[in-house]
Amino acid sequence: MLSGTDHLAPLRGLYPFQTRRLAVPGGTISYVDEGSGPPVLMVHGNPTWSFYYRHLIAALSPTHRVIVPDHMGCGLSDKPQTYAYTLQNHLGNLTRLMEHLDLGPLDLVVHDWGGAIGMGWATRFADQVRRIVVLNTAAFLSPRLPFRIAVCRYPIFGDLAVRGLNGFAGAATVMAVERPMSPEVRQGYLFPYNSWANRVAIQRFVRDIPMSPRHPTWAVVDGIDRDLVNVRDKPMQIFWGGKDWCFSDYFLAGWLERFPAAAVVRFDDAGHYVLEDAHEAIVPRVVRFFGEARPQ
Template sequence: MPMTASFVHSPIRTLFPFQISAYTTPSGVIRYVDEGVGPPVVMLHGNPTWSFFYRRLITALHNRRRVIAPDHLGCGLSDKPQNYHYCLANHIANLEQLLVHLATGPVDLVVHDWGGAIGMGWAVRHPELVRRIVVLNTAAFLSPHIPLRIAAAKMPRFGEWTVRRFNAFALAATVWAVERPLPPEVRAGYLWPYDTPAHRIAIARFVQDIPLHPAHPTWPLIDAIDRELVCLRDKPMRIVWGGRDWCFDDRFLAGWLKRFPDAEVTRLDDAGHYVLEDASDDVIARIARWLLVE
């Protein structure tokens, strides 16, 4: 049974009841939430999550905004081609094509984890299409810092073997990326699309695409995105930061504030990397209210 067909009958559907649309690319089908009407808000997830990460924020917004939350190719409900070149450049290109297809016009952008580099990679090419930006524990600039847990997943052969054979990266994230234990049904929601080694290919490729030296093919692209971030400095930015994130820690928050000194910051001292999971209903409501301001 295709993944989207089995999803319709999955218990996860009760937690993620949104309409799923599809956009066909030459490499596979990208699936995405597209709900509501009004000025669009585009939400971009990271690794090893999917649009499920945004379910509470989608619920808070979709009665008054058009909410678009794609699953990157290889992730969530999107196709997971085995011979595709998973890299930042291609993820940005896919987003660009999707938003052209959807004829969104100017959007508010919400980014987390790899969604930061993907979203900002698109945004610096189209600053006229960016209204506001919400940043959630992410980066769009180079850093010499890599946690040992991530470095282990990047180890040749061993890293991919553990990520794909045992789902180690996604499983560990459901524990290490939060400060409050996830309810069993939410944990199952994060893991549901990644049920076989073949379905975990993008998780492994995202880890491999983290650039640690200038010879890495993604290094110059992130460096170029960073140099162009200045074109977005006049955009209203709200940063909501999990202060207990061991991956995107406060050094990355300082990096954002260096580049966007006028950003509004909410630092949640008791939240981890999956900041929207640890965030209270009040914090979700505050993010939504900020995005609802005309």
């Protein structure tokens, strides 16, 4: 477990936020709870953590209460070695956090695995959702899995590459962006994943990608997809990195098929970590969107 001021001292310049903890079955999760006002929930993916949203947290917290959980095994949350790191459990943990905080209607931001986790919660509690921002993610099944991710699922090789050599989180700091990260930002992304044990969830997230109906998470994602209709009337803005080799324009088309009224801004020169490559353009747009009169 990584927590406390002493542990976070190297990151305070980039990540100066207040964090809290919540006990859930199997461990304790950390979450940012910053600012006051209308609530905003941001849900990250793999192999990121709440650090990914730091620009949005800083911009929104003067006028909003911003909640950003670290999934079990990620960021500053516990990293139990025998935990079942499945979409169903991540969704359950997010639901427990929302019940604990009792925020009322909120705005939602999702990225990567946060699409399935965040939209899974949203479709079950549609009356608690006001607006949605989508950042290079999916909440529906796909037959597509890039080779460089598929190889991380291979027995033995995947363990050695992802957990031994940090070949997933480390590679993402280069492959997921078009604008090179500074050493300080790269350190921030990798800070929680500094050992074989602390990289357990990164590997389990990769293995939880459902590629056939035999996979237990297949039915969960399929159910979320079918329930997206529950939030189809919510105002949505999509900010898309056009050079994302994982969540490509195939997935953007999938969102527009399900949410044809969504407003889209595609950044031709941004990658999967679209908030890294294009935060100067995205952050003010999100601030304006969430600052609009609340939808009735």
